[in-house]
Amino acid sequence: MPFECIQCGECCSHLGLVHSIRQDRGNGRFLLHNQYTGDEQEVVLDSDKADLYADRSTFSREPEACPFFRFNPVDGRGYCTIHLTRPEICRDFSCWRLLILDPAGNRAGRVMFIRTLVTDDPVLRAIWEESLDTIGDAEDAAWDDLMIAAVSRAGYSVRK
Ligand code: SF4
Numbered sequence: 001m002p003f004e005c006i007q008c009g010e011c012c013s014h015l016g017l018v019h020s021i022r023q024d025r026g027n028g029r030f031l032l033h034n035q036y037t038g039d040e041q042e043v044v045l046d047s048d049k050a051d052l053y054a055d056r057s058t059f060s061r062e063p064e065a066c067p068f069f070r071f072n073p074v075d076g077r078g079y080c081t082i083h084l085t086r087p088e089i090c091r092d093f094s095c096w097r098l099l100i101l102d103p104a105g106n107r108a109g110r111v112m113f114i115r116t117l118v119t120d121d122p123v124l125r126a127i128w129e130e131s132l133d134t135i136g137d138a139e140d141a142a143w144d145d146l147m148i149a150a151v152s153r154a155g156y157s158v159r160k
């Protein structure tokens with residue numbers, strides 16, 4: 001299954017450390033600066049997100065958020081207000097390689113890079129740690145199969 005963003009907003013919540021607005025050019029146009037690469041590009045507010053952009057409540061919750069990121073108070077989801085013109089680095093980003101869902105279908109964990117688990121679920125963490133010892137040094141495809149089998153036995157499901 002291809003990567004599917006669930007708009008949790010985690011990835012954009014600290015990108016204010018990278019992205020800044022160098023210039024407000026008016027009419028929803030901004031010069032965005034990436035402080036690590038030095039890149040600058042013009043970005044444009046999505047036509048349906050001007051009101052959302054004007055709401056700055058996101059920064060009380062996530063003070064380091066990207067200047068264009070907003071949580072929508074209506075649906076609670078995270079939105080990029082310049083989605084159509086967002087930088088390449090944001091277009092290329094996928095935050096998981098394997099997505100682990102709990103028995104209720106909620107996200108329980110993400111496997112990033114090769115074998116890094118990101119989770120707040122202590123049960124899943126414990127299964128993962130135990131399985132690491134059991135699986136050992138299997139090659140990547142076999143390792144995935146064995147880890148998926150291990151978490152599936154505990155009632156989780158995995159999307160890849
Ligand atoms: S890319 Fe991942 S971390 Fe970012 S909002 Fe989507 S699901 Fe959340």
Ligand code: SF4
Pocket residue numbers: 011012015019066067068069070079080081082083086087090
């Ligand atoms: S430009 Fe958009 S996608 Fe990129 S970090 Fe900011 S809010 Fe997130």
